[in-house]
Amino acid sequence: MTIIHDGKTSQVIAHKDRDGHIGFSLQAIHPQIKPVEISVPQTLSYGAGRAWSAFSDNATGLNDIMSGRVKVTDAVTGPIGIAVLFGGSFDWLRFWRLVAVLSAAIAFFNLLPLPVLDGGHALFIGIEAIRGKPLSTTITAYIQLIGFVTVALLAIYVCVIDIIRIVNI
Incomplete structure (x- = not known):
């Protein structure tokens, strides 16, 4: 070529x-x-930079989805699509790169302020700090249920997108 x-x-x-x-x-x-051989501090700096870059790319991607610049069906991949990404043969470098990218994506998603995720718990703590007292147990339970259903529906939606992608190949 x-x-x-x-x-x-x-x-x-x-x-x-x-x-x-x-x-x-x-x-x-x-x-x-x-x-090139590099020192441990250099590898830590490089790794932190790559992690921040992956985190930043996820934030940019979410912004692109929310603004309508990118269609959800073109931007997300679920467990089925991830399995396809890993492929049928094993390559250590490719494997660890995918694991790193997936870890950053999961960390980013987990920090979103959705109930049942860590970001949602942080949001509840923030609300409690502002109010000076926690939300009622009933309200918290309903919000957590809505968050759980939302996350479950998103997971199902992403799996459906993966299946459609495979069928259309």
């Missing part, structure tokens, strides 16, 4: 995995890039 990047043309050879996915190694595209 011919790649034109920054006005430079290079030829690379594609490889195909067991699932039929075609890919390129970084070495094939940029042979001048070599692994």
Whole structure:
């Protein structure tokens, strides 16, 4: 395959995995890039930066969905779609990258101010701090039930989207 990047043309050879996915190694595209040893603090800094980037990307994605710039059906993936992402063959690097991205997405979702999620509990604590007393147990129970039903319906909706995506392939 011919790649034109920054006005430079290079030829690379594609490889195909067991699932039929075609890919390129970084070495094939940029042979001048070599692994570099870095210190533990540098890896922590790099990891924190990547985690923040993934978290930020999730916030941007949610904003794009809420504003209508991106359709929900194009933006979300549930457990079925995630299984498809992992594919039929095992690649350690791909596996850990997907696990990292999924962990950041789950952390972001969990912090949303929806009842039954940690963000919802933080919201209740904030309301309690402002009011000086907790909401009544009955009101809290109803709000938690509504939150649970909402999250369950979202999970079902996302699974349906995954199934439709697979059927339409």
